[in-house]
Amino acid sequence: MLFKKLFRLLVVSGTLMSGASGCAASAADKKPAPDAGTQAPDAGKADPGAGASGW
Amino acid sequence: MIPPLAAQAWEFRARVERDAAVRFARLAEEIAAFDAGSPVPALMRKAAEDERRHELLCAELAGTSTSAAGETRLAPRSFGPRAAALYDTVAACCIAETESVATVTSLLAEDVGPRVREVLHEIARDEVVHAQMGWAHLAREAAAIDVTFLSAFIPAMLAGTAGDLFTAAGPEEDLRRFGVLPASRRREIFVQTLREVVFPGLEQCGLSARPACEWLEASLTSRTAAGSTG
Numbered sequence: 001m002l003f004k005k006l007f008r009l010l011v012v013s014g015t016l017m018s019g020a021s022g023c024a025a026s027a028a029d030k031k032p033a034p035d036a037g038t039q040a041p042d043a044g045k046a047d048p049g050a051g052a053s054g055w
Numbered sequence: 056m057i058p059p060l061a062a063q064a065w066e067f068r069a070r071v072e073r074d075a076a077v078r079f080a081r082l083a084e085e086i087a088a089f090d091a092g093s094p095v096p097a098l099m100r101k102a103a104e105d106e107r108r109h110e111l112l113c114a115e116l117a118g119t120s121t122s123a124a125g126e127t128r129l130a131p132r133s134f135g136p137r138a139a140a141l142y143d144t145v146a147a148c149c150i151a152e153t154e155s156v157a158t159v160t161s162l163l164a165e166d167v168g169p170r171v172r173e174v175l176h177e178i179a180r181d182e183v184v185h186a187q188m189g190w191a192h193l194a195r196e197a198a199a200i201d202v203t204f205l206s207a208f209i210p211a212m213l214a215g216t217a218g219d220l221f222t223a224a225g226p227e228e229d230l231r232r233f234g235v236l237p238a239s240r241r242r243e244i245f246v247q248t249l250r251e252v253v254f255p256g257l258e259q260c261g262l263s264a265r266p267a268c269e270w271l272e273a274s275l276t277s278r279t280a281a282g283s284t285g
Contacts, residue, residue, distance in 0.1 A: 003252055006157060006252050009183060009187075010187055010190060011252060011255070013187055014190025017190075018190075018198075019191075019195065049129055049131040049134075049142055049211045049212070050212075051146050051150065051151065051211060051215020052075070052078070052147040052216060053151065055158045
């Protein structure tokens with residue numbers, strides 16, 4: 001129950017705060033992200049980045 | 056007197072808050088540079104102030120002083136500014152801050168000491184907004200550009216947030232009164248938050264959660280294979 005509430009509080013409310021009309025539309029309808037440098041099939045492996053430490 | 060293990064946990068949290076303050080201040084300017092109509096930069100600036108205050112609160116409980124921040128960029132070096140800002144925001148807010156809210160909320164359900172409870176309450180109130188602003192930025196970007204490239208990078212974000220949660224035994228001492236959960240409980244919260252909050256949230260914004268699910272299952276399997284419990 002706690003986690004369902006967290007989903008609504010964080011994800012749903014956050015999405016509403018965005019002012020965006022909807023985020024799950026077809027990727028084909030959107031501009032590409034040309035500066036992501038991820039066209040290679042091994043994207044996410046050679047230089048995967050890092051994560052933020054959590055509590 | 057706070058036990059040494061609890062003091063270490065609060066000292067680590069002070070460093071997490073310190074780095075978050077620097078990261079949010081930077082992201083506020085980066086996002087404002089390409090999305091002038093976004094509400095997120097103002098939230099990020101306020102969050103940077105919050106995190107500086109949280110750092111002091113955590114340091115107070117640890118009985119230590121604060122220190123200078125290290126490198127706060129998380130995205131791969133090959134990323135340009137917009138993709139890097141999205142990567143950092145998802146890693147810091149949609150994952151780390153969302154996990155923090157779940158942890159702090161769980162701690163508040165425990166029999167914690169009065170000063171610890173005051174600190175947790177103050178932090179919890181702010182961390183909710185810090186997580187929301189990440190989901191807000193992801194939703195804005197998902198409506199404007201193709202964000203599906205990010206799916207392959209979620210495992211690296213998760214590994215960074217998890218730290219040694221799946222690879223080390225971790226302390227099981229009952230330090231809940233001092234605001235520290237046993238490692239096995241921290242793992243439970245981490246996993247359930249991913250499955251019920253983070254992964255559905257990513258899918259809602261058009262990302263595939265499959266690489267992240269595979270990372271999680273592999274982490275749990277390797278832990279089981281090593282004979283660990285909890």
